[in-house]
Amino acid sequence: ETVMTQFPATLSVSPGERVTLSCRASQSVSTHLAWYQQKPGQAPRLLIYGASTRATGIPARFSGSGSGTEFTLTISSLQSADFAVYYCQQYYNRPAWTFGQGTRVEIK
């Protein structure tokens, strides 16, 4: 099974700051990597798929990069609506789709 590791576990940031979240796979997942945002009491929402393609309706301040085992999600200028937990997920190595443990982005 491919283990996804996210770091840091928590990020304390101020609105307007640039934020970079990291995700590492235990084996190559090519670019078969998605990012989700989850706010309290809500279902996860797809942000990025294919490592770098924004999902429909996702603002341009969200961008994804990476391939193989190292990936990043960048929020260029953090808005108040962006405080949430972010998960990465691989969908390359069967039999399982696996998620990272999440990174919480909180207000500094």
Next chain:
Amino acid sequence: QITLKESGPTLVKPTQTLTLTCTFSGFSFSTDKVGVAWIRQPPGKALEWLALIYWDDDKRYSPSLESRVTISKDTSKKEVVLTMTNMDPEDTATYYCAHSPYNFGPNWFDPWGQGILVTVSS
């Protein structure tokens, strides 16, 4: 517009079998090459994929839960059903179903249902 909604019991006793239903709209197993997955999330913890079923009835299971989980579909009713046997308090979680597009291989999950919190307690 694709929507999904989970339904089923919110409280089950230890050792019982859980049956959850995902009712969806906006796509069809009879015309679209898609999958529907089940994912769960214990309170305050991370997401865990459980199972997925494709339009052609191909089924995939999490290796850690394969002995306890069964996924099935009713194409005409637009439903996907998850059963999980021998429930334990550690299975307490919010259970989500989600749509997964298919493009010559597995893909991401989008959108997700609102989730249903299932508590396992005597």
